[in-house]
Amino acid sequence: MRYVIKVAYDGTHFCGWQVQNNGRTVQAELNAAVKAAFGEDVTVTASGRTDAGVHALSQICHVDLNADIAGEKLADALNQRLPDDVSVIKSAVAPQEFDANRSAKKKTYVYKTYFSPRRNPLYDRYAVWVKGAPDLEKMREAAQKFVGEHDFSAYCASGSQVKTTVRRVYSFKVEEDGAFVSFEVCGNGFLYNMVRTLAGTVLWYSLGKLSDKDIQASLEEGDRNRVGKTMPAKGLTLQSVDYGFDLFGE
């Protein structure tokens, strides 16, 4: 039986999602929890990888089990075997032909910053400090330029191998909440480091370090010298994955 689980994790002490030889990963923790709970050797498959230090409020995964456990009971069975920084928030029997990776239609990431004259330890775990005052209007102006289908090759870290660097961004919102400014990007998929580089570009545009022409050249000519810096991992959270239907029967 195939099951679907919604997983939240604090990425601070993880070397990312995917199992690797050196370093703690979320996937390895989940595989081990399944092994401990049911004695089965499995590979838990996610909607996509997240990098070292990146958080997830809702990572969606599937896993195939021989064990006969009710869909909604799987979450607690795994949580008993998981460390404090990973938790299965929901579980269910997966719909037919469901694949957490291939069935994903849209993903939403949130990149969080806080604007303050000095670093604040209470804000600093899940958000990145920016000195000064935010120019929301300029940020929204920049964010809007990325909405639609574009070749994001300039926003893709080198070393990644993908068939195409064309992606569709459905929305790119800039929201203020007290000292925090969040960038919420929804798209049909993201390249390696794309959200972190988009956040850096929107920020740099708002600070006057990049112009309209820079952003245009980055999208039209793939000019990587005209994008902002790739922001630190800790500000990034995978917020939700949309499959076009409700996975947990709510």
Add this chain to the structure above:
Amino acid sequence: MRYVIKVAYDGTHFCGWQVQNNGRTVQAELNAAVKAAFGEDVTVTASGRTDAGVHALSQICHVDLNADIAGEKLADALNQRLPDDVSVIKSAVAPQEFDANRSAKKKTYVYKTYFSPRRNPLYDRYAVWVKGAPDLEKMREAAQKFVGEHDFSAYCASGSQVKTTVRRVYSFKVEEDGAFVSFEVCGNGFLYNMVRTLAGTVLWYSLGKLSDKDIQASLEEGDRNRVGKTMPAKGLTLQSVDYGFDLFGE
């Protein structure tokens, strides 16, 4: 010269504010930063102690220095010597006769919970998990009962020595933000564990574990058997301290 500083800290890895023989404290870190920056042996005085695990968004302190440094420069001088979980957010020369402890008029604490069927690692550092759905109306009903001047002896952990257990609560707000429910209590002072026990009592009242009569008996007769549980330290943050005037010339 006396200086005033506004300090933020993540209490997770601290044994509280006050210097002690065993265990890391915020006061010891600040004293050490002053020593490292100016070579002076001082004791930094706060508006009041916070317990092990309790956070502060705005702890106000004073410190007397021989060093002749401009008020606004002190923050950065200390931050260069402070660990990641403490930061001086603002600094200034203190007004005449200012004492961070004795001059404090009002303090505001926020106790944060989140309501969810399962624990969420991304919410869990600064808030306490409560299973189920919140009844905000009942919570607000309970909170309102504490506003005014009362003898809070039933809300004071044993072992503390104070002249009087009478305190005035100016306001007690219950706010919902997504999964989070926050209790914001403003008063002229708080007894040891008082805010954490008030939060537990409001919660228990909303869950039907305590009645109107219980709360009445706790306030009128000091009956400690009729209050809620003292909630965990990690949900508590010292939000602000009010001195009746602006400390930092804003």
